[in-house]
Amino acid sequence: MTPQSGFMMLAPIIRERETELRQLLDSMNRGPGQVDPNNDLLPFGEFDALHFARFIILDDKTTEDVRVYGLTPRTYPLYLAFLGDVDGDANAFLGKLIKRAGKGLGRIFSCCHGFSSSSDLLAWMRQHDAPAIAAYVNWRGRTVRQIREEAALYEALENYIEKNASAFRGLPPRELHAKLQSFVDSEKSAGRLTLSRESPTPLGWQIRNLLHMIGLPLLVLIASPLLILAAPFYIIALRHLEKTDPEVCPTADQKHSEDLSRIEDHDVTNQFSAMGSLKPGLVRLLTTMFVLKTVNYGARHITRPGRLGRIRSIHFARWVFIAGRERMIFCSNYDGSVESYMDDFINKTGFGLNASFSNGIGYPRTNWLVLDGCIDERKYKEYLRRHTMPTQVWYKAYPGLTAVDLERNTRIRQGVERSSMTDDETRDWVALL
């Protein structure tokens, strides 16, 4: 299995060059929200290990919100973030990226502080690495190559079935399965279809993964006497905060909302980037850390492939602290419109949403960390829309395919490669076609 990994770099933009940077980034698009995958600056489409990537200027319009706590807003530098999700090791990918598109990347990063044409690009990028505190991968091990091969398989099967529809319709599932299997075999031997074998899982990754799997629960176990002692105080403190923390959920600015809409829904998948400040105080910081570490652990070791709780529409997601521990960004790639994304989240995973976002300033009031909050859906949606920032450049390696499409194609492929299935399994498999 080839595990996926993410990269993200964060660099402060030289203010005088912000306009130039925006123009540069915009030159990579062929229309609002639609990147040209073969653009001169960074031809994303040439990298067959790259799932998603984006450039975003972290223009956080909500830094003033700390005033509700009597704090004076800080002036943060304006950051440029470049992030992506790849098959295999991220550093190896960045090496290849620099080799092919070093010049373009150099032009982009030259608009940031601390970069000069003589800088070693890879060293500079690693130096500006912004690691995720929590990350989600829809289907660990499924590579871009596999996705494309399985999409081609689906396409080939569809065409074959359409041509033989009348002959196939009455066939018992087992016979149909056998017929389609032999079709795929002949296509493979004719070189028209490829279904590559899984690569071996890197040993280093296996060890690290195992350590992580055992390590975190072990740490919690060791600390448990302390945690149990601290729990009542923590609960009292949290409940107090939940009752007193102010809500800041004004209606999102109409123009801001329209600017976001302009770059959305050009594909069946959309990007999402939301940023905000954390509520002040240690309790909120610890809660954030604990919740996100748990999310990360669950996403890595517990969730079923293709599902985050009941949600099946997220390809990749991550939570990242922005330069320190005061502000945070959440980035995801999800299927459908933003309204159905919110709907899914509120109605299916409201508890997780509350736990992970309620530590942000102004979030609708929660109770016991997981209750209420986003159930005040109108407030929640305005809150999130207000914290969402337009993404300047967004790339997806498989336009037109949703995570559910990918799951269907994988299931079809698995069925093709299985020599024996029960009657029920065969019937379910035929229903996928």
Added chain:
Amino acid sequence: MSQVDYADVQGLLRFGYGHMTSASYALVRVKSATAAKAWLRSAPVTTAVAQKPPPKTAMNIAFTAPGLEALGVTPSVIAAFSHEFRGGMAQQSRARQLGDIGHNAPSNWKWGRHKDEPHAVVMFFAEPEQFSSFVETAKGDIWSEAFEHDVTWLDTSNLDGDEPFGFADGISQPQIDWEQQLARPCTQLGYTNIVALGEFLLGYRNEYGKITDRPLLEPDAASAGLLDAEDTPAKKDLGRNGTYLVMRQLEQDVRGFWKFLYEQAVGNLTEAAKLGAKMVGRRLGGDPLVPIQAESIPGIDPNTVKQNQFTYEADPLGAGCPFGAHVRRTNPRNSDFPGRPFSALRKLVIMLGFGPKAFYDDLTSSVRFHRILRRGREYGSELLPEEAIEPPPPNESPRGLHFICLNANILRQFEFLQNAWIANTKFSGLTRESDPLLGNRAPISGCPATGNFTMPGKGTLPRRVSGLRQFVTVKGGAYFFLPSLRALRYFAETGTEARKSK
């Protein structure tokens, strides 16, 4: 919790005025705000108070955002209405989300184009013999002074409960919880047809147990006539007892539809009707494709049990009624959880993602947050299937539906339905197909056509029809606010106070 004052609610919320078989909708633009307001003050607006015998005429009024502006409503008040209402249906990004591209694009519309929206819709209903005299009386002398003379009149026709393709329509409507008996919020384990009042009327609790945003005004002389906001009693609620009204002119290519079915059925009209029924999800007469269940469903009108007492619970693979069928897309009749988990533990297991794991399980959102109240009427003449497959006479007049729906949250109700369920080519695990009736068949990235329709079988290969044409074209549309009678008076008085005090 206060009872609804029906005298403050426009009648369309409670009644479809079915016995008033003549109806026409006037799309007007304000010529003189003063005259328009004078007309509004005297306009015979029908309320939701039940009358015996039922009235023979009715009139209701709703305004677009530019319309409120034209009446002189303060910008800060307009800014407190929802984003969708203010932005309008024809905005480019919104049009893309709603599937209004290609032939459906607002630039091709007959009315409602961006920056050319109507200001208001005045809906007239009457029994046929009263209709024209009622319209004349209701308009009065001041109408021509109030509104531009080029009013767009959307006439309707009475097709005896069928829509133009020939299928019985309007069978399923949500039952509004007028008495606010339902405890909210709660988790719903089984499908129910009773929907919270706040989903259809602003100022009341919705399915989340919350009150949807709407303009709340400072108490002053102008707002004195409005009711207090239930959740913020210090403010006056301009939205209370009002709602949003969505209007779309949907032109139906009845001949194209039946010709396609007829070709697919190789010249057999009975088979064509069967295929049509699969696409609609109901037979011509309105019978559903899955059996009526013995167990009753809360909120199903006793008169429609034979056509409405069903869910798709026993049809998880769509072998009876395809997932993609129009009525299954637009009302999947599901609940908050798949498979009715009665224990808390089971619920938790599902919430954490360890519930049903088959491919098609749990792919559709819970319907109770996405219900709409339909109030549309057809236009054009009746055309039977056997006539539809014949060549058309020259200069045939168009047929279609003046779609109207009422909802308190356009984004979560109408727009979600239209975007995620109707236009979505990836609905419920399907691909390359949108709603078989309403879809625009436009290509999506990586897929040149989206004209499929899939009919799953019982353990056999699904039957797939491809090359569906666009049978319905959007010809116009707008978002309106259907105010309460108190809010209507507020609009009619707006600005006049200020003028007096000057």
